[in-house]
Amino acid sequence: MADTERWEPILAAVGIRATNQRLLVLDALAAHRLPVSAQRVHAELQDRGERTGLTTVYRALASMTEAGLVHAFTHAGEAVYRLCGSAEHHHLVCRVCGLVAEREEKDLVDGFRAEEVYGICAACAER
Ligand SMILES: [Zn+2]
Ligand SMILES: [Zn+2]
Incomplete structure (x- = not known):
């Protein structure tokens, strides 16, 4: 089960429906x-016993990226996603590990x- 109470107001604030x-x-x-x-999100949902398909994961990520709730980056040639804060910001991205601040x-x-x-x-x- 997802943490509905935590996410519903956040999704409502960006104007999209809180689908499961x-x-x-x-x-x-x-x-x-x-x-x-x-792919990673999809694999983790499978591990949790959720039957969400990869296409569904992509669609959920795309809609939330479009709404500005999730921000997309490219790391090592792959599209990766991050749940960002609501304040307007830009990103500091680590070229080595992909960490975003x-x-x-x-x-x-x-x-x-x-x-x-x-x-x-x-x-x-430091490494
Ligand atoms: Zn961001
Ligand atoms: Zn780093």
Whole structure:
């Protein structure tokens, strides 16, 4: 069972319906520190005994990405997804492990808005 009470208001805030598939996908995304692929989410749902198909997982991710609730990235040539906060932000993305941090834009330089800024996270830098 998905954590309906946790996700319903979040989905309502972005104006999309809280379908069971979306709730399950959000549960899976929330359990990860790093962005994850649709295949990974699908495999985890299978492990939990959910019979959600891969296409359904893709569709749930696509609708929530479109709604701005989930943000999509590319890591190692693969599309990966992350459940982001609601405040407007851009991303700091670790080039090595794919970790994403959110940063609020306060100082615009010449009106330029950053989307993704790539670098190396603290843990990878120490290695
Ligand atoms: Zn984000
Ligand atoms: Zn890293």
